[in-house]
Amino acid sequence: MKFRRSERLIDMTHYLLEHPRQLVPLTFFAERYGSAKSSISEDLAIVRETFEQRGIGTLQTVPGAAGGVKYFSKVSQQDARIFIHELCQQIEKPERLLPGGYLYMTDLLGNPQTTHKVGKLLAAAYAETDIDVIMTMATKGIPIAHAVATHLNVPVVIVRRDSKVTEGPTVSINYVSGSSKRIETMVLSKRSLKEGSKVLIVDDFMKAGGTVNGMRSLLREFNGTVAGIAVLVEAEHVEERLVDDYLSLVKLQNVDAKENEITVVEGNYFSKGKGFLPHS
Amino acid sequence: MKFRRSERLIDMTHYLLEHPRQLVPLTFFAERYGSAKSSISEDLAIVRETFEQRGIGTLQTVPGAAGGVKYFSKVSQQDARIFIHELCQQIEKPERLLPGGYLYMTDLLGNPQTTHKVGKLLAAAYAETDIDVIMTMATKGIPIAHAVATHLNVPVVIVRRDSKVTEGPTVSINYVSGSSKRIETMVLSKRSLKEGSKVLIVDDFMKAGGTVNGMRSLLREFNGTVAGIAVLVEAEHVEERLVDDYLSLVKLQNVDAKENEITVVEGNYFSKGKGFLPHS
Numbered sequence: 001m002k003f004r005r006s007e008r009l010i011d012m013t014h015y016l017l018e019h020p021r022q023l024v025p026l027t028f029f030a031e032r033y034g035s036a037k038s039s040i041s042e043d044l045a046i047v048r049e050t051f052e053q054r055g056i057g058t059l060q061t062v063p064g065a066a067g068g069v070k071y072f073s074k075v076s077q078q079d080a081r082i083f084i085h086e087l088c089q090q091i092e093k094p095e096r097l098l099p100g101g102y103l104y105m106t107d108l109l110g111n112p113q114t115t116h117k118v119g120k121l122l123a124a125a126y127a128e129t130d131i132d133v134i135m136t137m138a139t140k141g142i143p144i145a146h147a148v149a150t151h152l153n154v155p156v157v158i159v160r161r162d163s164k165v166t167e168g169p170t171v172s173i174n175y176v177s178g179s180s181k182r183i184e185t186m187v188l189s190k191r192s193l194k195e196g197s198k199v200l201i202v203d204d205f206m207k208a209g210g211t212v213n214g215m216r217s218l219l220r221e222f223n224g225t226v227a228g229i230a231v232l233v234e235a236e237h238v239e240e241r242l243v244d245d246y247l248s249l250v251k252l253q254n255v256d257a258k259e260n261e262i263t264v265v266e267g268n269y270f271s272k273g274k275g276f277l278p279h280s
Numbered sequence: 281m282k283f284r285r286s287e288r289l290i291d292m293t294h295y296l297l298e299h300p301r302q303l304v305p306l307t308f309f310a311e312r313y314g315s316a317k318s319s320i321s322e323d324l325a326i327v328r329e330t331f332e333q334r335g336i337g338t339l340q341t342v343p344g345a346a347g348g349v350k351y352f353s354k355v356s357q358q359d360a361r362i363f364i365h366e367l368c369q370q371i372e373k374p375e376r377l378l379p380g381g382y383l384y385m386t387d388l389l390g391n392p393q394t395t396h397k398v399g400k401l402l403a404a405a406y407a408e409t410d411i412d413v414i415m416t417m418a419t420k421g422i423p424i425a426h427a428v429a430t431h432l433n434v435p436v437v438i439v440r441r442d443s444k445v446t447e448g449p450t451v452s453i454n455y456v457s458g459s460s461k462r463i464e465t466m467v468l469s470k471r472s473l474k475e476g477s478k479v480l481i482v483d484d485f486m487k488a489g490g491t492v493n494g495m496r497s498l499l500r501e502f503n504g505t506v507a508g509i510a511v512l513v514e515a516e517h518v519e520e521r522l523v524d525d526y527l528s529l530v531k532l533q534n535v536d537a538k539e540n541e542i543t544v545v546e547g548n549y550f551s552k553g554k555g556f557l558p559h560s
Binding site for chain 1: 294355379419423436440
């Protein structure tokens with residue numbers, strides 16, 4: 001069965017979007033559509049141009065016999081700015097304020113359109129980084145971790161506060177919570193993480209960084225390395241930050257429980273400035 | 281700026297895939313591409329044909345002034361069969377067996393390609409059902425619930441075993457665990473679920489159905505209704521099933537801890553037979 005160009009472009013777009021960072025040989029598409037490799041190359045040039053123009057991502061061509069094409073999920077600076085601006089406005093709503101100065105974020109973390117976009121932005125910054133797996137802490141980090149994982153095409157491992165019978169043997173560590181200075185425990189299923197993995201740590205919220213730091217210690221027990229740290233929200237005015245090199249979409253600048261006011265600004269996403277599409 | 285058909289098809293495909301079950305007016309695309317509505321109609325006919333042929337989904341045209349097009353994520357029977365067959369083979373691996381007859385599934389639930397496909401299959405069966413929100417139980421149901429939510433374009437609410445300060449006021453119920461007959465507690469943030477919502481319950485595993493039944497009771501406290509129950513794995517040989525009308529991808533037929541053997545077969549997904557693309 002032969003496919004017309006229009007059909008090839010639609011199916012290719014779907015296929016590439018579902019397989020980010022995966023090398024797809026040109027012969028795969030040529031056989032899938034019964035087309036010459038030269039036609040496939042032309043198709044891919046059109047896909048790349050449109051992906052870049054519309055802020056979807058980019059294609060990288062790997063030449064040679066073992067070559068092919070790789071799709072990277074990316075964003076334009078402009079789209080990222082608009083989305084982060086909207087996020088700030090959403091998080092600033094005074095009705096989010098809970099006793100103790102905590103913020104209600106459950107609606108945002110439960111909205112698949114929001115987490116998908118958060119995942120896309122965070123993933124874009126690590127598109128070229130060598131990452132084997134994403135690590136997060138149960139339970140609020142899970143939706144964002146999975147969203148990032150979808151765009152980077154790597155698995156997620158989940159660290160818990162306590163061990164579960166369905167996880168098999170576990171490794172546990174104690175760590176000091178950054179803000180409350182309490183001793184806490186975290187646990188990871190032993191077989192969920194291969195020795196020596198390169199790990200992107202993802203979480204919804206970072207205050208002093210105690211939890212992230214705990215994950216780093218846990219990672220050491222698996223001889224893993226931290227490939228990056230990415231959070232949705234970081235809190236400012238932290239006396240003693242335990243974590244330095246991280247990426248954040250937004251920054252919680254001030255929570256005034258008395259005046260019922262929340263101030264949220266851009267995180268360090270743009271100053272780190274990785275992962276944007278060219279000319280965006 | 282004018283767009284060629286090829287560019288429109290690529291961008292439309294991406295846009296529709298990211299906005300399932302959302303009515304997109306033809307004028308939206310016409311303005312986006314500076315094209316006539318007649319050209320957009322032709323584009324959409326090509327997209328629909330290719331989506332159906334390649335097992336991606338379908339488009340529904342809503343006529344009239346308030347009309348437009350809606351994308352539904354669907355599967356072909358054949359793709360679903362192949363995927364469920366692979367799932368069975370993966371889950372049957374004897375190294376999954378844990379003490380007490382539990383199965384290690386963390387790797388599958390942590391793989392975004394797997395959860396995306398599981399989500400697509402489960403969502404396809406409910407594509408035409410009126411659903412406001414997906415409910416799941418922390419923590420293992422979360423990745424599947426979010427995957428289903430992505431394809432149905434609805435939010436996720438997460439039921440927990442205990443309340444958290446970041447969730448605000450909660451509603452809690454006691455329920456009887458189906459298999460162990462113990463009294464357990466589950467908790468849902470009050471503001472996470474609107475009164476009277478139509479809810480699709482999603483979970484990774486169902487034995488006697490105690491947890492699902494608990495979620496049903498919890499839902500009653502919010503005057504909600506159950507729009508469906510969908511699980512990845514159901515266990516067979518349950519003396520007293522508390523839940524009748526559910527959808528499962530695979531069925532755990534037998535776990536022989538002594539012989540180190542696991543038997544997994546198709547669930548009731550095909551006998552329910554909803555959501556498949558025509559002629560598939």
